[in-house]
Amino acid sequence: MLSATEKIVFALMAAATALAFLAPLTLRYRIIRAGRSGPRRTGLGRRLGATLGKVLLQRCTLKNERRFTGVMHVFIFYGALTFDTMTVNHALEGFFDGFFLFGQTGFGLLFSLVVDVFAVLVLAGTLFFIVRRFIVRPEAYRTTRLDSALIYAFLIAVTLSYLYFEAYAIALHPETARLSFLGSALADRIAASGSSAAAVIGHFKTSWWLHILLVFGFISYVPHSKYLHMLAGPFNVLLRPERRCGELEALALETSDRFGVEKSADFSWKDNLDAFACMECGRCQDVCPAFISEKPLSPKMLLFKQERRLLAERKLLLAKKGDEGAPLMPGTFEEGEVWSCTTCGACMHVCPVEIEHIAKIVGLRRSRVLMESKFPAELNATFRNMETNSNPWGIGFADRAAWTEDLGIPLIKDEPETDWLYYVGCAGSFDETGKTTSAALASLLKRAGLAFAVLGPEEKCCGDSARRLGNEYLFQQLAAENLAAFLRYGVKRIVTACPHGFNLLKHEYPRLMDTLSAFSEEDKAALRAIEVVHHTELLARLLREGRLKVASSGIEDLTYHDPCYLARHNGITEAPREVLSRLARGGLRKLDRSGEHGFCCGAGGGLMWTEESLGTRVNHLRTDEVLASGAMTVATACPFCKTMLADGLKDKGRTDVAVMDVAQLLAERTA
Numbered sequence: 041m042l043s044a045t046e047k048i049v050f051a052l053m054a055a056a057t058a059l060a061f062l063a064p065l066t067l068r069y070r071i072i073r074a075g076r077s078g079p080r081r082t083g084l085g086r087r088l089g090a091t092l093g094k095v096l097l098q099r100c101t102l103k104n105e106r107r108f109t110g111v112m113h114v115f116i117f118y119g120a121l122t123f124d125t126m127t128v129n130h131a132l133e134g135f136f137d138g139f140f141l142f143g144q145t146g147f148g149l150l151f152s153l154v155v156d157v158f159a160v161l162v163l164a165g166t167l168f169f170i171v172r173r174f175i176v177r178p179e180a181y182r183t184t185r186l187d188s189a190l191i192y193a194f195l196i197a198v199t200l201s202y203l204y205f206e207a208y209a210i211a212l213h214p215e216t217a218r219l220s221f222l223g224s225a226l227a228d229r230i231a232a233s234g235s236s237a238a239a240v241i242g243h244f245k246t247s248w249w250l251h252i253l254l255v256f257g258f259i260s261y262v263p264h265s266k267y268l269h270m271l272a273g274p275f276n277v278l279l280r281p282e283r284r285c286g287e288l289e290a291l292a293l294e295t296s297d298r299f300g301v302e303k304s305a306d307f308s309w310k311d312n313l314d315a316f317a318c319m320e321c322g323r324c325q326d327v328c329p330a331f332i333s334e335k336p337l338s339p340k341m342l343l344f345k346q347e348r349r350l351l352a353e354r355k356l357l358l359a360k361k362g363d364e365g366a367p368l369m370p371g372t373f374e375e376g377e378v379w380s381c382t383t384c385g386a387c388m389h390v391c392p393v394e395i396e397h398i399a400k401i402v403g404l405r406r407s408r409v410l411m412e413s414k415f416p417a418e419l420n421a422t423f424r425n426m427e428t429n430s431n432p433w434g435i436g437f438a439d440r441a442a443w444t445e446d447l448g449i450p451l452i453k454d455e456p457e458t459d460w461l462y463y464v465g466c467a468g469s470f471d472e473t474g475k476t477t478s479a480a481l482a483s484l485l486k487r488a489g490l491a492f493a494v495l496g497p498e499e500k501c502c503g504d505s506a507r508r509l510g511n512e513y514l515f516q517q518l519a520a521e522n523l524a525a526f527l528r529y530g531v532k533r534i535v536t537a538c539p540h541g542f543n544l545l546k547h548e549y550p551r552l553m554d555t556l557s558a559f560s561e562e563d564k565a566a567l568r569a570i571e572v573v574h575h576t577e578l579l580a581r582l583l584r585e586g587r588l589k590v591a592s593s594g595i596e597d598l599t600y601h602d603p604c605y606l607a608r609h610n611g612i613t614e615a616p617r618e619v620l621s622r623l624a625r626g627g628l629r630k631l632d633r634s635g636e637h638g639f640c641c642g643a644g645g646g647l648m649w650t651e652e653s654l655g656t657r658v659n660h661l662r663t664d665e666v667l668a669s670g671a672m673t674v675a676t677a678c679p680f681c682k683t684m685l686a687d688g689l690k691d692k693g694r695t696d697v698a699v700m701d702v703a704q705l706l707a708e709r710t711a
């Protein structure tokens with residue numbers, strides 16, 4: 041079809057497009073490579089299989105709250121794959137008249153149908169996004185409007201130009217129609233219009249060039265736009281760290297003298313890949329308790345600003361002179377932003393491309409705390425209390441087991457052969473409401489006949505708040521002391537009623553040991569072998585085994601609030617419900633957001649110890665959901681959630697609604 045001159049023009053255009061595509065792509069690749077190194081990725085074959093499963097089945101976009109939007113994205117995703125294939129065919133058609141990639145095969149027939157079907161679906165999906173972004177205008181979509189407009193314009197223009205070409209291709213070669221129902225219908229109209237053969241040939245050529253020009257334009261634009269997520273997103277999923285949602289990388293305190301993220305150069309290569317993989321869909325922002333409660337934090341904008349900053353400092357980063365760049369705070373990120381995150385993990389849970397927001401926020405906090413000593417003033421006392429008395433309240437460490445007086449709970453030093461260590465945690469040891477949970481759990485363990493003991497004054501704060509507030513040094517100190525105590529008594533099994541302690545003891549202490557030189561490999565193996573369970577798991581098991589028996593049930597209007605560190609960070613949603621289902625009359629009332637989609641109480645990430653002076657209080661928002669459910673009793677399984685919900689109900693004058701731990705409710709009704 042193309043003349044010799046046209047073929048040369050086409051080849052030059054293709055080369056220019058490749059250059060326009062690869063140059064910005066290479067720049068971004070080099071910026072990613074310039075990031076701080078991290079652990080090597082292993083198991084690439086397994087990762088590849090999982091990634092293909094997620095991407096090809098589009099589980100990444102269909103997994104979360106925006107199901108309908110996800111379906112529209114599926115239309116565009118598969119439409120893009122189909123049209124990418126068709127573009128190859130289209131280019132070859134220019135060289136070989138009547139060329140068809142799949143020949144006269146059954147698959148070829150089917151493919152001709154699929155292309156037309158996706159032409160319709162891509163147009164429908166794009167129109168949906170246009171209406172949503174420019175007419176409905178939800179908060180999550182209010183960035184890069186020009187970029188979005190250009191992408192939508194390209195999607196529509198490429199699809200329509202293809203149909204324009206297809207119609208004239210069929211008008212010229214009716215035998216190539218196959219199952220192209222749209223092209224055939226349009227070709228029929230062309231035939232009915234009485235166009236001359238020369239006019240049909242003219243349109244055929246014009247439409248071919250128009251489609252090619254639009255496709256080349258789109259390809260050149262992709263690396264500059266959020267559409268880059270088509271490439272970077274799958275790589276981000278493929279190369280995600282093995283750690284669980286929200287789990288933090290241990291800092292090598294003994295071998296490094298620079299901690300956290302102060303400048304762009306301090307981001308890891310994976311942080312940089314995250315920034316380029318973000319599709320700016322705003323799902324993270326929609327579910328972020330900080331954003332919803334009007335704090336100056338949007339996880340989406342965090343990534344957006346990081347990407348802009350990386351590109352702005354590209355010369356310094358590529359020249360390995362990132363140290364000469366300006367600090368990220370203030371300027372790119374602000375204090376209110378960094379100190380508003382509860383590390384609830386909701387953002388990461390919904391992100392289609394598995395971006396790690398928490399690692400970046402804690403990285404910024406680490407730099408503020410460990411390098412610059414700039415953090416909310418109220419944390420001075422919190423850190424000091426943890427250092428001196430190993431609890432954030434600052435109550436004398438010697439009183440850690442005071443709550444056990446008169447309860448007949450042994451200290452492990454007196455019963456080192458015991459089966460279970462009950463790791464009580466700071467709230468369970470010192471806070472009045474936490475102590476009621478501890479007493480209830482201890483009475484249940486006794487009734488079930490379990491041999492258990494507590495560490496008492498030898499127990500230290502687990503260090504969760506310190507770690508998530510950026511004080512990794514304090515965290516590692518506390519963790520090492522706890523680990524030494526576990527080792528001292530040869531602990532084999534631990535139960536705890538605090539999801540934060542549970543999360544650390546189960547997942548983060550074992551990983552921390554990779555960096556600790558104080559323990560021998562044998563000791564580390566023994567410590568890693570410790571079984572750690574949350575009390576709701578153990579109670580559900582004891583009920584199932586008949587070691588605990590419910591004597592009276594019938595709690596009316598009961599609901600359950602999922603703690604983030606239990607449900608989202610650890611996937612434990614059924615065990616507490618299994619216990620409560622034996623106690624509730626007529627089933628549990630469901631909160632609007634529950635299970636892995638639950639809404640934070642506002643205390644995580646160490647924010648229990650900071651003043652919530654900006655926006656609405658997060659616990660008030662959650663309390664409103666509890667009240668809207670009509671529940672008169674709200675159960676939970678975390679001492680911090682219990683306090684936050686009780687405070688919320690008190691602030692709203694609803695002390696008639698009770699907040700109790702699952703263990704308390706069960707203890708009241710167990711023989």
Ligand code: SF4
Nearest residue numbers: 318319321322324391
């Ligand atoms: S971080 Fe993830 S969820 Fe948030 S806007 Fe980017 S892609 Fe969407």
Ligand code: SF4
Nearest residue numbers: 328381382384385387
């Ligand atoms: S972890 Fe929670 S509070 Fe922090 S940015 Fe993500 S959604 Fe927001």
